[in-house]
Amino acid sequence: MTAFLYPHETKTRRIIDISGVWKFKLDKNNEGRDNHWKDGLSDTTLMAVPASYNDISTEKAFRDHCGDVWYETDFYIAEEWQEKEVYVRFGSATHRAIVYVNGQEVVSHDGGYMPFAGKLNDVVKFGEKNTMVVVVNNELSRKTIPCGDIVTHANGTREVKPFFDFFNYAGIHRAVKLMALPKQRIDDINVLTDFDQSLGKVGYAVSALGAGDVSVELFDEAGKLVAAGEGSEGSLTIDNVKLWQPGNAYLYTLQVSLSEAGQLQDQYPVEVGVRTVKVEGTRFLINNEPFYFKGFGKHEDSHIHGRGYDAALNLRDMELLDWIGANSIRTSHYPYSEEFMQLADRKGLVVINETPAVGQFDVMMNFMAAGQGGESQSKFFERPEVQNEGMEAHKDAIRELFKRDKNHACVVMWSLSNEPDTSQEASDAYFKEVFAYARDLDPQNRPLTFVNFMLAPYGKCHAHQYADVICLNRYYGWYMMGGIEMDNAGEAFAKELAGWATENKPVVITEYGADTMAGIHKLPSVQWSEEYQCEYLDQQHYAFDSCPAVVGEQMWNFADFQTWEGIMRVDGNKKGAFTRDRQPKMSAHHLKRRWDKIDDFGYKA
Numbered sequence: 001m002t003a004f005l006y007p008h009e010t011k012t013r014r015i016i017d018i019s020g021v022w023k024f025k026l027d028k029n030n031e032g033r034d035n036h037w038k039d040g041l042s043d044t045t046l047m048a049v050p051a052s053y054n055d056i057s058t059e060k061a062f063r064d065h066c067g068d069v070w071y072e073t074d075f076y077i078a079e080e081w082q083e084k085e086v087y088v089r090f091g092s093a094t095h096r097a098i099v100y101v102n103g104q105e106v107v108s109h110d111g112g113y114m115p116f117a118g119k120l121n122d123v124v125k126f127g128e129k130n131t132m133v134v135v136v137n138n139e140l141s142r143k144t145i146p147c148g149d150i151v152t153h154a155n156g157t158r159e160v161k162p163f164f165d166f167f168n169y170a171g172i173h174r175a176v177k178l179m180a181l182p183k184q185r186i187d188d189i190n191v192l193t194d195f196d197q198s199l200g201k202v203g204y205a206v207s208a209l210g211a212g213d214v215s216v217e218l219f220d221e222a223g224k225l226v227a228a229g230e231g232s233e234g235s236l237t238i239d240n241v242k243l244w245q246p247g248n249a250y251l252y253t254l255q256v257s258l259s260e261a262g263q264l265q266d267q268y269p270v271e272v273g274v275r276t277v278k279v280e281g282t283r284f285l286i287n288n289e290p291f292y293f294k295g296f297g298k299h300e301d302s303h304i305h306g307r308g309y310d311a312a313l314n315l316r317d318m319e320l321l322d323w324i325g326a327n328s329i330r331t332s333h334y335p336y337s338e339e340f341m342q343l344a345d346r347k348g349l350v351v352i353n354e355t356p357a358v359g360q361f362d363v364m365m366n367f368m369a370a371g372q373g374g375e376s377q378s379k380f381f382e383r384p385e386v387q388n389e390g391m392e393a394h395k396d397a398i399r400e401l402f403k404r405d406k407n408h409a410c411v412v413m414w415s416l417s418n419e420p421d422t423s424q425e426a427s428d429a430y431f432k433e434v435f436a437y438a439r440d441l442d443p444q445n446r447p448l449t450f451v452n453f454m455l456a457p458y459g460k461c462h463a464h465q466y467a468d469v470i471c472l473n474r475y476y477g478w479y480m481m482g483g484i485e486m487d488n489a490g491e492a493f494a495k496e497l498a499g500w501a502t503e504n505k506p507v508v509i510t511e512y513g514a515d516t517m518a519g520i521h522k523l524p525s526v527q528w529s530e531e532y533q534c535e536y537l538d539q540q541h542y543a544f545d546s547c548p549a550v551v552g553e554q555m556w557n558f559a560d561f562q563t564w565e566g567i568m569r570v571d572g573n574k575k576g577a578f579t580r581d582r583q584p585k586m587s588a589h590h591l592k593r594r595w596d597k598i599d600d601f602g603y604k605a
């Protein structure tokens with residue numbers, strides 16, 4: 001768990017952020033591992049950490065690199081830290097990394113969106129300069145999560161072909177921190193909240209490394225102590241509880257302490273929003289009230305930074321979500337930074353938290369096939385490599401995501417995969433196992449879902465029976481029935497929804513959208529114009545409003561974002577309500593007018 005508790009400084013924990021500008025080298029000939037680059041790099045250039053490395057250089061070789069890249073930095077560890085356990089912690093490195101300190105491996109990690117930490121005590125020189133070298137690899141296969149392939153061209157160039165519609169940004173995407181932790185320490189904390197009228201309940205379970213007695217104190221936002229308890233498990237009560245509500249967050253702080261013989265060994269705080277989540281029939285209940293999701297599927301994506309963490313961008317996005325009347329997002333198509341999740345808790349933004357399982361459908365340009373429907377050409381889930389190594393990677397991704405994010409009040413549902421090819425019979429056994437695995441992992445037992453695509457419309461999906469909520473990505477009026485046919489898109493969509501409604505489960509439309517170039521205006525409208533995007537939205541909203549089982553609409557996408565280059569994408573996917581630099585298209589104003597009239601309970605004025 002050392003990596004999974006967020007690196008907060010407390011009375012007992014010291015954190016130093018060593019992000020910045022590091023040395024960098026592309027491994028163009030794939031020779032670094034054999035030639036011991038782990039011991040130190042020569043002929044380097046510079047690279048920002050955190051950031052994707054792809055969009056910083058002017059060379060194509062950087063942007064389109066396939067394989068390893070290497071980073072190096074120097075750091076000191078204070079002599080006083082000798083008494084502590086010292087770690088280096090990466091918020092994420094995409095998609096896998098090995099970290100060497102003074103030439104020795106301290107940690108390796110697979111999976112591009114999760115934290116990991118390596119212990120340094122035995123490899124560092126305290127009080128002196130140490131060198132860290134990190135090799136990061138961006139390759140994808142059918143066995144990795146997310147999925148993709150590598151093709152080798154006639155001239156020998158290797159290319160990563162993602163089975164997904166976003167740029168395969170890579171590098172050290174989140175902050176790198178040194179941590180000095182007590183040897184006897186808090187290792188993991190689970191919270192489970194409930195309430196009965198004005199009485200709030202916070203159940204907790206703490207596990208520790210080493211001996212010690214656990215005690216907890218619960219503080220309100222003003223810093224006033226509202227409850228306290230002893231022991232590693234228990235339940236606290238709060239009089240006149242202030243609930244965590246969508247758009248109106250309230251966060252208590254659970255201060256966990258570990259002491260031995262009256263001496264404090266470790267202390268760690270967890271922010272706790274008191275709320276409940278439940279699915280009942282076709283309703284999605286937050287705090288026992290039906291909730292209506294309004295918002296977007298997003299990406300962590302911006303100019304120059306790529307997928308690198310950007311605090312200013314995250315705040316701007318929160319402002320825009322608030323302005324437009326959104327109450328929710330999906331972390332399409334991978335877990336977002338821990339800092340983003342903290343902001344969502346703070347702002348009352350409801351989150352469908354998605355694993356990086358995307359591209360479980362091995363057709364290039366599969367977004368076209370996915371949107372248009374028809375017969376699947378893919379045999380993805382029949383492949384032994386998918387059923388074995390792929391399944392294991394998927395389970396790892398689920399387990400790590402749940403571990404990292406389980407205590408966030410903002411998380412109301414887990415999405416286990418985006419658009420897997422569930423039109424195949426073989427997907428049934430696969431998802432039966434994946435859902436069974438995930439069921440036991442969340443202490444809060446939140447609803448589980450995956451996101452269904454158009455190749456498995458109502459009546460043809462082999463996995464929805466395992467999901468608590470039906471999530472649908474649909475493009476009626478764009479990939480199908482586009483142009484002059486768009487006038488009938490709403491009716492066609494409504495017809496499919498009427499089928500799903502018979503499942504007696506809530507339905508959330510997790511994607512619907514039309515590519516739109518900001519600044520193109522056409523009367524009458526044509527595809528790609530701002531007018532068309534607004535008319536398209538009207539068709540979709542007509543369908544949603546016709547179906548009482550629909551409890552949410554998350555437009556694709558919040559903002560324009562970068563994709564692989566190709567004949568279908570003009571400098572990226574342009575389905576944003578906002579441009580990539582976060583300015584509104586006409587559709588943003590259009591959505592705002594609708595969403596301002598729909599409250600969080602779905603009441604449409």
Ligand code: GCB
Nearest residue numbers: 165367370419473511573575
């Ligand atoms: C989808 C995918 C998303 C794509 C989108 C599109 O179904 O889930 O990743 O970007 O369609 O715009 O085609």
